[in-house]
Amino acid sequence: DAGVIQSPRHEVTEMGQEVTLRCKPISGHDYLFWYRQTMMRGLELLIYFNNNVPIDDSGMPEDRFSAKMPNASFSTLKIQPSEPRDSAVYFCASSEFPTQTQYFGPGTRLLVL
Amino acid sequence: KQEVTQIPAALSVPEGENLVLNCSFTDSAIYNLQWFRQDPGKGLTSLLLIQSSQREQTSGRLNASLDKSSGRSTLYIAASQPGDSATYLCAASSETSGSRLTFGEGTQLTVNP
Numbered sequence: 127d128a129g130v131i132q133s134p135r136h137e138v139t140e141m142g143q144e145v146t147l148r149c150k151p152i153s154g155h156d157y158l159f160w161y162r163q164t165m166m167r168g169l170e171l172l173i174y175f176n177n178n179v180p181i182d183d184s185g186m187p188e189d190r191f192s193a194k195m196p197n198a199s200f201s202t203l204k205i206q207p208s209e210p211r212d213s214a215v216y217f218c219a220s221s222e223f224p225t226q227t228q229y230f231g232p233g234t235r236l237l238v239l
Numbered sequence: 240k241q242e243v244t245q246i247p248a249a250l251s252v253p254e255g256e257n258l259v260l261n262c263s264f265t266d267s268a269i270y271n272l273q274w275f276r277q278d279p280g281k282g283l284t285s286l287l288l289i290q291s292s293q294r295e296q297t298s299g300r301l302n303a304s305l306d307k308s309s310g311r312s313t314l315y316i317a318a319s320q321p322g323d324s325a326t327y328l329c330a331a332s333s334e335t336s337g338s339r340l341t342f343g344e345g346t347q348l349t350v351n352p
Contacts, residue, residue, distance in 0.1 A: 174338060228340065
């Protein structure tokens with residue numbers, strides 16, 4: 127398996143623009159997680175899905191952030207409008223019940239100017 | 240709410256030394272505890288996962304232990320090598336938070352040749 131795939135790997139955009147991050151989990155995994163990592167706040171869980179259904183979105187910072195999982199092999203994290211403070215590395219991870227070991231993608235480095 | 244702390248924040252050792260990384264958590268109703276490794280500019284790689292019913296897990300030169308009563312986990316690395324240099328993160332999930340992982344700030348390890 128190719129592992130968790132994320133795109134784009136790098137994104138530079140201007141404040142106010144819409145940003146869409148994409149993730150393909152490992153085939154057969156039924157959990158998908160979106161994380162954000164910054165120097166100031168470390169690694170934070172934004173939202174996670176189980177069988178394509180959002181289970182816990184308490185980490186989503188505000189209404190500008192939204193996440194979807196239309197099928198078992200694809201998820202998106204959208205920021206609209208983007209702000210400089212959204213600059214971070216965004217990771218997607220997946221896991222399967224019952225082992226629950228999380229496998230991380232390489233991340234998307236987002237810079238909002 | 241689960242909180243995770245890692246000590247020390249940074250550690251530098253000579254090659255060949257055995258070392259211990261420490262992790263503490265506040266909610267003893269733990270579901271599982273995971274140790275990850277993160278290389279600069281990369282995603283996280285899972286090293287070991289300990290279920291709440293287990294006391295330790297071993298993989299090669301790595302051994303992780305779990306003591307729920309004291310709220311502590313340790314990662315033991317035997318015969319350290321320069322290739323072990325990375326940031327090591329501990330993450331815990333609790334029975335009330337489901338699959339949500341709370342991460343520590345990490346320990347940055349440098350193994351000097």
